[in-house]
Amino acid sequence: MNKIHARSEKAAFAAGCFWGVESVFRGIKGVIDTTVGYTGGKTKNPIYKQVCTDKTGHAEAVEVEYDSSIISYEKLLDVFWSIHNPTTPNRQGPDVGTQYRSAIFFHNEEQERIAQESRKKLEESGKYSRPIVTEIVTAKEFYRAEEYHQRYFEKQGGNQACHVPDSDYTK
Numbered sequence: 001m002n003k004i005h006a007r008s009e010k011a012a013f014a015a016g017c018f019w020g021v022e023s024v025f026r027g028i029k030g031v032i033d034t035t036v037g038y039t040g041g042k043t044k045n046p047i048y049k050q051v052c053t054d055k056t057g058h059a060e061a062v063e064v065e066y067d068s069s070i071i072s073y074e075k076l077l078d079v080f081w082s083i084h085n086p087t088t089p090n091r092q093g094p095d096v097g098t099q100y101r102s103a104i105f106f107h108n109e110e111q112e113r114i115a116q117e118s119r120k121k122l123e124e125s126g127k128y129s130r131p132i133v134t135e136i137v138t139a140k141e142f143y144r145a146e147e148y149h150q151r152y153f154e155k156q157g158g159n160q161a162c163h164v165p166d167s168d169y170t171k
Contacts (some may be wrong), residue, residue, distance in 0.1 A: 007069040008032060011076050012039060012105035012139050014059035015084035016092025019152040022062045024083050026151070030071025035063045036152075037145045039105055040135075046143055054097045061105065063142050073111055077118045080104065086122070087130040102132075105139035112136065 015021045018036040026034050038046050041057030051058050064076060084092050086102045104119075106112040115136045123132050148155070 007067050008065055009068050009073070010107055010139075011064045011066065011073060011111065012061050012107070012142060013064070013076075013080045014040065014061040014101060014103040014105070015080060015086075016060070016100045016102075017095050018060040018062050018145070018149065021083060022151070023153045024079065025062055025064050025076075026154075028066075028071060028076075028079060030068075030075075031064055031066050033065040034151075035065075035142070035144055036149050037061060037063060037143050038099075039063075039140060039142045040103060040137065044141075044143075048146055048149065051099050052097070054099065056099075058099060058143070059101050059103050060099050060145075061103070061142070073114050074118065077104070077115060081118070081122055086119075086132045086134040087128045089133045102134040104134060104136045105142075106136065107139045112138075 013021065022034045022036050025031050038051050038056070038058035039061045040059045043050060043056035043058065046056045046058050050056050051060065066076060084102060088102075090096065090098050090101050092100045092102075104115045106115055119132055119134060119136065122128075
């Protein structure tokens with residue numbers, strides 16, 4: 001996965017527990033690398049225990065490096081929407097707190113535009129009876145999580161304990 005790609009871009013998503021989210025994105029063709037970490041808050045260099053206090057403002061997030069000649073940002077958004085419930089504020093499955101909120105952290109105006117259009121299309125689809133609460137905000141400092149969180153499921157032999165609903169991307 002460490003090949004140099006001429007069309008390498010970054011995306012960042014929060015969709016609940018970052019272990020499951022990372023696992024799904026790592027399996028997508030065109031994804032070069034993933035990093036789990038914390039972003040969207042006010043605390044500098046947070047650690048997991050701080051983020052879990054619900055006082056840092058950070059979300060558990062996944063930074064995705066992808067080859068845009070193989071997979072588009074739109075397709076990454078399709079994956080994002082399919083692996084969590086974007087209508088539950090500060091909650092995914094059994095995980096509760098602001099660190100588990102649904103958020104898209106855009107890196108440029110094009111990503112912002114595409115994310116807004118994608119959310120609008122999903123809202124208009126009627127898939128959900130409740131409003132979509134996903135934040136679409138400017139990507140700020142991304143703090144890499146502790147090493148034991150990186151590729152967690154791979155290290156644990158694939159034991160996927162996080163709540164990630166079944167989708168075409170998780171099968």
